[in-house]
Amino acid sequence: MKIITKGKNINLSESLVIFIEKKFLGLKKFIKILKREDNPPAGGGKTLAEVFVEAEKETKRHRKGEIFCVKSRVYLPGKEIVSEARADDLQKAVVDAKDGLKLEIEKYKFKKIDKIRRAQRKQNRIE
Numbered sequence: 001m002k003i004i005t006k007g008k009n010i011n012l013s014e015s016l017v018i019f020i021e022k023k024f025l026g027l028k029k030f031i032k033i034l035k036r037e038d039n040p041p042a043g044g045g046k047t048l049a050e051v052f053v054e055a056e057k058e059t060k061r062h063r064k065g066e067i068f069c070v071k072s073r074v075y076l077p078g079k080e081i082v083s084e085a086r087a088d089d090l091q092k093a094v095v096d097a098k099d100g101l102k103l104e105i106e107k108y109k110f111k112k113i114d115k116i117r118r119a120q121r122k123q124n125r126i127e
Contacts, residue, residue, distance in 0.1 A: 001025070003020070003024050003025070003050075003051045004053070007054075007055050008055070009060065012055060020053055020094055023094055024072070026102075027098065027101060030105045031074070048072065049075070049076060051073070052072065052074070053066070054072075056069050056073050068087055068093045070090070070097040072098070074102075076105075079108055081101060083100035083101040
């Protein structure tokens, strides 16, 4: 899994980039089961996941309130999953964006697994 970070209206320090990568690497365990369709399941196929994280300060004038926004996108086979979080602290916005992305990935994963199970049940009924 590859994590690409970008800052908009804000300079991302090295410690902040490390914090973002550390938080979003936790999603790797949810993405590892989603492999390419053409690779066999036991063949150790690689995932196509790239996570794009964009941290931005919405305006330069405001000093209070939810001025930080973190948008994260991950492209999985057949779907783009997006999460956005706003907060008064940049690190809090990163954590909220990661949690939102985690929920969306879990939904996608369970839909994909459920689709396979429904097809197997349907085939068992026919036989």
